[in-house]
Amino acid sequence: MRSIFVSLILIFSFKLTAGERKLTAAEEKKVHAILAELIDSTHSSLRKPRLKIKLHTIDNPAYFFESNFGVGRALLGMKRYKIGVNPLVFDKNIPDDALKGVLAHELIHTEDYASGNTFNTLIPIGIAVLKSKTKIQYERKTDLKVILKGLEKELIAYKNWQYPLLNPNDLRTKKKEYLTPEEIRLIVELRDTHPEVLKEWLNYKIPLDIDGVELALISKKRLFANHLFDMKLTKEFSQKKRGQKFILELKSLKQKFIGCTLKAIPYSKKGHNFDEARIFKLNEIDTKKSVRAWMSFKGKMKGVDFILKSCEGQNSLFIKGFPNL
Ligand SMILES: [Zn+2]
Numbered sequence: 001m002r003s004i005f006v007s008l009i010l011i012f013s014f015k016l017t018a019g020e021r022k023l024t025a026a027e028e029k030k031v032h033a034i035l036a037e038l039i040d041s042t043h044s045s046l047r048k049p050r051l052k053i054k055l056h057t058i059d060n061p062a063y064f065f066e067s068n069f070g071v072g073r074a075l076l077g078m079k080r081y082k083i084g085v086n087p088l089v090f091d092k093n094i095p096d097d098a099l100k101g102v103l104a105h106e107l108i109h110t111e112d113y114a115s116g117n118t119f120n121t122l123i124p125i126g127i128a129v130l131k132s133k134t135k136i137q138y139e140r141k142t143d144l145k146v147i148l149k150g151l152e153k154e155l156i157a158y159k160n161w162q163y164p165l166l167n168p169n170d171l172r173t174k175k176k177e178y179l180t181p182e183e184i185r186l187i188v189e190l191r192d193t194h195p196e197v198l199k200e201w202l203n204y205k206i207p208l209d210i211d212g213v214e215l216a217l218i219s220k221k222r223l224f225a226n227h228l229f230d231m232k233l234t235k236e237f238s239q240k241k242r243g244q245k246f247i248l249e250l251k252s253l254k255q256k257f258i259g260c261t262l263k264a265i266p267y268s269k270k271g272h273n274f275d276e277a278r279i280f281k282l283n284e285i286d287t288k289k290s291v292r293a294w295m296s297f298k299g300k301m302k303g304v305d306f307i308l309k310s311c312e313g314q315n316s317l318f319i320k321g322f323p324n325l
Pocket residue numbers: 001002003105106109139142
């Protein structure tokens with residue numbers, strides 16, 4: 001699930017581990033058949049004359065799949081693309097629907113590469129995947145596009161097959177860089193009820209964990225909890241470069257909330273900025289005394305929304321922050 005620029009770096013460090021088996025003819029045939037099926041249905045932008053996708057074997061045990069393009073694509077604008085498959089996935093009995101899910105993800109990268117020229121597409125993507133923050137945005141948005149194409153079951157099947165094969169460290173990384181099955185299920189609910197939210201994510205920033213996804217869902221369901229709290233948000237100082245600093249004071253009006261986690265997600269006029277979210281462990285939100293928390297955010301924020309989670313005996317609560325800070 002990586003793209004060319006990462007692979008260029010990795011070629012040198014892993015070339016020596018080569019020597020594992022190649023894809024068999026039957027395996028290649030299977031992958032080609034699924035690619036053809038996808039291009040015929042959900043990825044029809046790739047149905048172009050002279051567009052060719054070549055398969056190759058990945059011999060690095062750290063990766064299962066990748067999407068690339070040929071040198072002719074970058075230099076001459078030729079429609080030559082590559083999908084890499086690690087034969088290991090067949091040794092580990094990848095189910096057909098899981099294979100379809102991951103190939104749908106890889107083909108979205110191919111659609112990206114095919115959608116513009118070297119300067120307005122390939123280079124910006126290359127720069128994006130070099131930085132962890134923007135790489136995560138790019139990969140999560142790619143998974144989101146798979147859901148928008150209606151292939152969420154296949155994508156979940158892929159994760160369910162993949163997760164047990166990963167060590168705890170790699171699993172944590174995958175869950176951070178790509179959507180998890182839990183996130184996918186909530187996103188499907190949003191897709192079917194409030195698709196405009198997903199459009200906003202694609203244009204700006206996609207949530208980095210399930211909290212952000214849940215925040216969108218409960219705010220759209222208008223499950224506001226503002227009436228349960230007395231909240232004060234005071235702006236401390238604002239400096240263009242260093243961002244804005246706030247003090248939050250939160251007091252419960254009706255009951256004690258025990259063991260809560262409060263997540264603050266600021267928003268600008270473009271949408272929620274999940275990169276700048278802050279998380280607070282609040283042991284107790286009391287009816288008598290306010291809890292205080294310091295927050296600072298970079299950039300120009302219009303307001304802050306809050307998701308209050310894990311309170312004893314309580315579903316997640318949405319607290320609408322104050323506009324025009
Ligand atoms: Zn990917």
